[in-house]
Amino acid sequence: MDDDTAHPPARPRELPRDVIHNIYYQCDDSNALIRFSHVCQLWRQTMHGSTVFWAKIDLDLLKRSFDSKLAYWLERAGARLLTIHMESSWEPDEFGFVDLLGSQLVQEDFESIVRLGLLLRSCMERWESLTMLTYLPVINILLPICAGHAPALKFLTIQPVDHPSGTERLLVPFLPPVNVHRHPGYSSLSVSLRYCSPQFTTFGLCITNLSLHCKEDVSNMLHTLQSCSNLITCDLDMLESDDTRVRLFNGFITMSQLATLSISRMRHIERLFDFLRLPSLQSIIFRQIDWTTAAMSAIWNVFQSSQKSLSSVVITKRGNRHADDVAPAPLHAEPLALPLVTHFEVGGNTLAHPLLEYVALPNLTLTT
CATH class of the missing domain: 3.80.20 (24 nucleotide stem-loop, u2 snrnp hairpin iv. U2 a'; Chain A)
Incomplete structure (x- = not known):
């Protein structure tokens, strides 16, 4: 009978401390660290001796x-x-x-x-x-x-x-x-x-x-x-707030590095966009905003000013307030081309159609 078969190599009964330390260093979950300490006394002592746990x-x-x-x-x-x-x-x-x-x-x-x-x-x-x-x-x-x-x-x-x-x-x-x-x-x-x-x-x-x-x-x-x-x-x-006036603010804010902007549940986005300049905007997301002619005009201006950087647009369902279910008049006589937009998503918002009819997306690869 082969000696190696008769006497297989003994398995180590415990992990070396440096291996246990390395496990702790790779773990970002403090609850998981506490569970590790329940394995055995060695693991508990090793954990309590590590500054990673106490940090x-x-x-x-x-x-x-x-x-x-x-x-x-x-x-x-x-x-x-x-x-x-x-x-x-x-x-x-x-x-x-x-x-x-x-x-x-x-x-x-x-x-x-x-x-x-x-x-x-x-x-x-x-x-x-x-x-x-x-x-x-x-x-x-x-x-x-x-x-x-x-x-x-x-x-x-x-x-x-x-x-x-x-x-x-x-x-x-x-x-x-x-x-x-x-x-x-x-x-x-x-x-x-x-x-x-x-x-x-x-x-x-x-x-x-x-x-x-x-x-x-x-x-x-x-x-x-x-x-x-x-x-x-x-x-x-x-x-929601009853007071959405713009008080004591003059001039414009140029957010020269802003690449991603997400706005949810805002009643008057035009009162925000009237003061913002977003030359580097790449992605914009609207969730449950109030969809009015003024809001669409403000969004059109954002599209226009970010024409050379914008690549992704997401518009989800409308907010609770809107002018009516009748589509307002077209915003502009000529369509606006957004050549860099590859992702365009619109969900549950029929009031966005007048805006979308005047946006050209020649390089679109994903739409929903």
């Missing part, structure tokens, strides 16, 4: 000693870049009282919230991702404490969970690198804000990807876009 910090601000937890994890994260996720959870039957819980939390844990803010400020240079899903009164305490530079920040998400009116102006007091145009990380900063209207300082120059979900206040929106002149992508999802 991903989840804080529930309705649990005790959230400030102490942050201090504990920061101490063990070494010099790694940080992903910090803060949220305030509540039981489903408490949702009707959620607007009161924020004031209660501030009243009961004010000192802990301030300590939390000071700890956040102490590690701002290592923020890579920061998420605040908590009450507006808490956010209004934390943000002013953290005024300063966050040079490594790539993802910022802010959402008041108490669902205020959506028109509150929220000052985001972060500062850009000293020379924002030469900083290697400035080209990939994504910011998402919901249920609030942001007010950026010079920090807006760092933002390249912006997602806003707030009340339709055209003036606030224009000021926000004006402060974010380096945007590459922009997603605007508007909540």
Whole structure:
């Protein structure tokens, strides 16, 4: 009998620590890391000895000693870049009282919230991702404490969970690198804000990807876009507002780098486009906008000004308000050619036909 057959090579009973470390380094999911720690004592010890694990910090601000937890994890994260996720959870039957819980939390844990803010400020240079899903009164305490530079920040998400009116102006007091145009990380900063209207300082120059979900206040929106002149992508999802006037805004905003623009549920897009210049626009998406003659005229002007760059157009079903179901008169006597458009999608919006009849798409490869 062959010796190799009689005595097969013994399998290692455990993975080497360097292999386990490599698994952790390749994992971006903190929940998966915790599951790894349940495999055996070696894996748990290896995980707890890795700064990768401690650099991903989840804080529930309705649990005790959230400030102490942050201090504990920061101490063990070494010099790694940080992903910090803060949220305030509540039981489903408490949702009707959620607007009161924020004031209660501030009243009961004010000192802990301030300590939390000071700890956040102490590690701002290592923020890579920061998420605040908590009450507006808490956010209004934390943000002013953290005024300063966050040079490594790539993802910022802010959402008041108490669902205020959506028109509150929220000052985001972060500062850009000293020379924002030469900083290697400035080209990939994504910011998402919901249920609030942001007010950026010079920090807006760092933002390249912006997602806003707030009340339709055209003036606030224009000021926000004006402060974010380096945007590459922009997603605007508007909540209905009774006041859509444009107040105290003069001149035009040239978004020279904006390539992708998505607008959802906006009542008067013409009041936005009247002030925007989009010379580099490549893709535009309209979702559930109010389809009026003024809106179509504004879209026509966008097509015309972006004629040499636009390659993709998506128009989905109309919004709740429109002039009537009778197609308005043609916009122009001559059709407009969009030679670079290869993707054109229209779904559930018969009112778009007068606009589409006067657009020529000679190089279209995909249409739905």
